[in-house]
Amino acid sequence: MKLLPIFIIIIVCSCKPKNERPATTHADSLPVVNTTDTSAPATFEEHQDSLRKVILQKKENKILKESFLQEMYIRNTVTVAGDSLSIDIPFNLHGADCGAPDCYSTDVSFGFKLKDSLVFPQKIAFREHEHGCIGTDKKISGYFQLMEQTDKYLIYYSAQHKRALVLFSSNKENGTTAYYFTDVARDRINGKNISLITKNYDEADEHAVYPFTSAALSTPEYESFLE
Numbered sequence: 001m002k003l004l005p006i007f008i009i010i011i012v013c014s015c016k017p018k019n020e021r022p023a024t025t026h027a028d029s030l031p032v033v034n035t036t037d038t039s040a041p042a043t044f045e046e047h048q049d050s051l052r053k054v055i056l057q058k059k060e061n062k063i064l065k066e067s068f069l070q071e072m073y074i075r076n077t078v079t080v081a082g083d084s085l086s087i088d089i090p091f092n093l094h095g096a097d098c099g100a101p102d103c104y105s106t107d108v109s110f111g112f113k114l115k116d117s118l119v120f121p122q123k124i125a126f127r128e129h130e131h132g133c134i135g136t137d138k139k140i141s142g143y144f145q146l147m148e149q150t151d152k153y154l155i156y157y158s159a160q161h162k163r164a165l166v167l168f169s170s171n172k173e174n175g176t177t178a179y180y181f182t183d184v185a186r187d188r189i190n191g192k193n194i195s196l197i198t199k200n201y202d203e204a205d206e207h208a209v210y211p212f213t214s215a216a217l218s219t220p221e222y223e224s225f226l227e
Contacts, residue, residue: 044220051222058227067118068151068169071177075216075225085118086111091180091212096201101215104132108165108180110144120154122146128163148191155194157186164189166211174198176218179211 052074059065061080064073072078072087079086092105110126123145130138144156144165156165166179166189173195181189188209189197202208 048220048222051226055222055225055227061114063114063116063118068120068154068167069118071169071171072167072217074222075177077178077214077216080114083113083115084111085114089178089180089214090216091178091214093213093215093218096198096203096210102132104130104134106130106180106182106212120146120149124156126156126158126165128161147186150191153191153194155189155191157189159186166194171217176213178214178217180213181209181211184209 055074056065056070059073061073064070064078064080064085067073069078069087072089077087077089079088086109088107088109090105090107092101094102094104094106107129108126109129110124112121112124123143126142126144128138128140140161142158142160142163144158144163146154147157148155151169153166153168156167157163162183162185164179164181164184166181168174168177171177179189179194179197197209197211201210
């Protein structure tokens with residue numbers, strides 16, 4: 001009996017459903033980072049500048065947003081209620097070696113009417129309140145007289161209390177927008193020396209003066225002013 005050879009041909013076909021996606025690996029699932037994207041801030045300064053723009057955009061008073069007090073408005077030391085403007089500056093850096101705020105503060109406050117444009121009064125009432133780790137709080141009040149004014153700075157002086165208040169329209173040159181001097185003569189602080197007082201300060205010079213400054217107006221970080 002002859003056995004006919006039987007050939008069994010097995011054809012294996014591998015098919016995938018048309019809609020089935022290929023398996024992904026861990027590397028495939030990672031987000032793709034566009035290294036050529038230059039829109040994100042590359043430096044600390046650029047990041048802070050972008051935050052500053054965001055804060056300014058959210059501010060409501062158009063007059064202040066475009067005024068001498070723009071930077072102080074951004075940093076919340078200038079506020080508006082109705083037709084009145086208030087400036088409240090906590091001077092909590094009292095010396096040349098101050099990096100962090102002191103344990104006490106010398107707060108200076110004043111205000112005036114805000115009309116169709118920002119106009120600083122020739123004479124203005126102010127209050128000073130010193131409080132903190134000094135023990136008993138100290139309060140004084142009086143009047144400032146406008147001594148000098150330009151588009152970059154203005155100087156107020158109180159003859160009664162021998163105080164000088166300097167405001168700057170920008171913090172770029174001096175690192176802040178306000179100086180406060182105590183126990184100074186009428187002409188001691190002027191436009192010729194306000195930018196040199198801190199730069200040329202010599203602690204060994206008994207006649208040298210150094211202003212109080214404010215951490216809120218001196219910090220380069222805008223995160224704390226976001227609302």
